[in-house]
Amino acid sequence: MKSKFLENFMRIIFFISATVSIISIILICVFIFAGGIPFLKEYGFKNFFFGVDWKPNDIPPSYGILPMILGSIYVTFGAIIIGVPIGVLTATYLAKFCNKKIYKFLKPSINLMAGIPSIIYGFFALVVIVPIVRNIFGGTGMSILTASILLGIMILPTIINISEAAIRAVPKNYYEGSIALGASHEQSVVSVVLPAAKSGILSSIILGIGRAIGETMAVILVAGNQARIPSSITEGVRTLTANIVIEMAYAADEHRQALIATATILFAFILIINGLFLLVKRRR
Amino acid sequence: MKKVLNLLLTTIIIMSLLVGCTDNDNNTPANSSPKNTNDATEDFDTNKTINVITREEGSGTRGAFVEIVGILEKDASGNEVDKTYTEAIVQNSTNAVMTGVTGDKYSIGYISLGSLNNTVKAVKIEGVEATPENILDNSYKLARPFNLAYKDDLNPLAKDFIDFILSAEGQKIAEEEGYVPINTNPPSYENIDEQKGSILVAGSTSVSPLMEKLVEAYQELNPEVSIDIQATGSSAGVQSAMEGTADIGMASRELKDSELAELTSLSIAVDGITVIVNKENPLENLSIDELKSIYIGEITKWNEVIK
Numbered sequence: 001m002k003s004k005f006l007e008n009f010m011r012i013i014f015f016i017s018a019t020v021s022i023i024s025i026i027l028i029c030v031f032i033f034a035g036g037i038p039f040l041k042e043y044g045f046k047n048f049f050f051g052v053d054w055k056p057n058d059i060p061p062s063y064g065i066l067p068m069i070l071g072s073i074y075v076t077f078g079a080i081i082i083g084v085p086i087g088v089l090t091a092t093y094l095a096k097f098c099n100k101k102i103y104k105f106l107k108p109s110i111n112l113m114a115g116i117p118s119i120i121y122g123f124f125a126l127v128v129i130v131p132i133v134r135n136i137f138g139g140t141g142m143s144i145l146t147a148s149i150l151l152g153i154m155i156l157p158t159i160i161n162i163s164e165a166a167i168r169a170v171p172k173n174y175y176e177g178s179i180a181l182g183a184s185h186e187q188s189v190v191s192v193v194l195p196a197a198k199s200g201i202l203s204s205i206i207l208g209i210g211r212a213i214g215e216t217m218a219v220i221l222v223a224g225n226q227a228r229i230p231s232s233i234t235e236g237v238r239t240l241t242a243n244i245v246i247e248m249a250y251a252a253d254e255h256r257q258a259l260i261a262t263a264t265i266l267f268a269f270i271l272i273i274n275g276l277f278l279l280v281k282r283r284r
Numbered sequence: 285m286k287k288v289l290n291l292l293l294t295t296i297i298i299m300s301l302l303v304g305c306t307d308n309d310n311n312t313p314a315n316s317s318p319k320n321t322n323d324a325t326e327d328f329d330t331n332k333t334i335n336v337i338t339r340e341e342g343s344g345t346r347g348a349f350v351e352i353v354g355i356l357e358k359d360a361s362g363n364e365v366d367k368t369y370t371e372a373i374v375q376n377s378t379n380a381v382m383t384g385v386t387g388d389k390y391s392i393g394y395i396s397l398g399s400l401n402n403t404v405k406a407v408k409i410e411g412v413e414a415t416p417e418n419i420l421d422n423s424y425k426l427a428r429p430f431n432l433a434y435k436d437d438l439n440p441l442a443k444d445f446i447d448f449i450l451s452a453e454g455q456k457i458a459e460e461e462g463y464v465p466i467n468t469n470p471p472s473y474e475n476i477d478e479q480k481g482s483i484l485v486a487g488s489t490s491v492s493p494l495m496e497k498l499v500e501a502y503q504e505l506n507p508e509v510s511i512d513i514q515a516t517g518s519s520a521g522v523q524s525a526m527e528g529t530a531d532i533g534m535a536s537r538e539l540k541d542s543e544l545a546e547l548t549s550l551s552i553a554v555d556g557i558t559v560i561v562n563k564e565n566p567l568e569n570l571s572i573d574e575l576k577s578i579y580i581g582e583i584t585k586w587n588e589v590i591k
Binding site for chain 1: 333335340341342343344347362363364365366370371372373374375376380383387388391489515517518519520523
């Protein structure tokens with residue numbers, strides 16, 4: 001009798017634990033959309049999304065977030081260009097080429113990279129990457145390029161870990177079959193194993209994009225944060241996340257609503273990216 | 285055990301990598317690091333572009349700065365346009381502005397006088413140095429008041445607290461925190477009968493640090509009192525004072541006419557805004573017009589202001 005009660009009781013406890021995450025995601029959805037949509041309606045979605053001027057304190061104010069949307073896209077794209085080749089090659093090396101001793105050393109380092117707080121990455125970029133970029137390209141050193149390099153480094157652990165798992169998950173007989181047909185180790189890995197792990201690698205890239213687009217504190221320090229459409233990669237840029245964090249502390253009334261609406265747009269982007277991720281995963 | 289050892293080694297490697305990077309950076313001939321240069325002004329290239337650093341929209345410091353310098357343009361129909369140079373780097377804290385100016389010798393920024401330290405160089409405005417004395421006699425132009433806003437039917441506790449702020453004790457705290465006291469010869473605070481109850485003070489994030497110190501000192505004298513501070517921003521604070529949700533609003537700007545219709549405004553201290561440049565910069569003085577031209581992007585090279 002007692003054990004049955006305990007079993008039921010624990011079942012409820014487990015069920016509640018499982019629902020907490022679902023409930024919080026639903027609450028986040030509700031609040032972000034409930035907070036943002038009234039403003040979008042009032043100010044006009046088109047004016048908001050395609051507006052090029054962000055001047056919340058002018059009279060009359062203008063809230064155009066196109067510069068920030070483009071900023072997020074540019075910076076994320078730059079991070080992918082820098083991070084994906086390094087990440088995928090590292091993953092291939094870890095899974096297929098490196099010996100056990102090096103692996104034991106590399107793997108924990110990469111895991112450690114994932115655990116470093118983003119503000120520390122930001123500070124590292126501020127004192128190391130910014131001066132280097134400033135010396136080579138001139139200007140302030142706070143630019144799309146700097147932010148891209150930083151984010152490229154930050155998304156490495158995500159890409160490496162998931163790609164490595166995907167490469168390891170490729171059935172051994174693919175590789176062995178290729179070797180049996182006379183291909184070298186390198187040929188087998190590059191032309192047989194990697195293509196077979198394609199969808200896993202693609203999902204690692206998508207998750208990397210998600211991480212890059214959502215990164216905030218590190219990017220604020222090195223991106224310059226100018227709210228205008230940049231015309232070259234050595235110019236500063238403001239991302240959607242930066243826009244919210246920078247101005248939230250002082251924003252009131254309509255300005256605040258505009259920032260929540262910015263979060264709504266960002267959230268929509270993240271939903272789209274995760275949708276893509278699920279799609280790629282299902283095809284596997 | 286092995287894992288721990290591995291982790292340790294990894295950390296060491298990463299550390300040494302970081303150190304390696306900075307070393308390389310300092311050794312590059314093109315980069316003359318500020319720390320290695322003895323003569324500050326010798327290799328300052330005045331042909332370089334001015335790297336303008338500003339604060340974010342909505343910041344009290346930026347609001348006051350653009351208004352005083354004239355970057356905020358108003359027309360007859362009540363429209364206001366903040367003309368700040370679009371290429372200006374935006375930083376969202378005083379510290380970030382100072383780090384930016386310390387790290388980049390061709391940059392310029394502005395911060396609250398209370399936060400000034402010797403990592404950066406303060407520039408004279410119209411030949412006047414930013415000191416409390418010069419702010420008090422109005423010769424230093426870049427100053428803004430810290431205001432309190434409240435309704436006339438103030439409760440006795442809030443009234444007593446305001447008396448404390450304006451007293452010699454309260455003004456001394458403001459001075460110790462690096463602000464300019466509004467009252468040079470204030471009466472000392474008389475704790476007639478011990479106050480009880482609680483009040484809410486809301487508003488400017490610039491005034492909040494000072495307010496926290498004031499509340500701390502006041503609560504030492506009146507242990508039964510609880511005063512809550514909400515740093516919501518000037519506009520939000522004044523709004524809550526008008527709605528009655530806060531007893532006192534804090535604003536780091538002058539109150540608008542619409543706000544003054546309902547509230548009484550009281551200045552408790554003055555905060556100077558200091559224009560700062562890198563210590564290697566030979567610039568000593570700027571006129572308000574030059575400052576304005578720099579911040580709206582008309583002057584973009586240092587040789588236009590350094591003769």
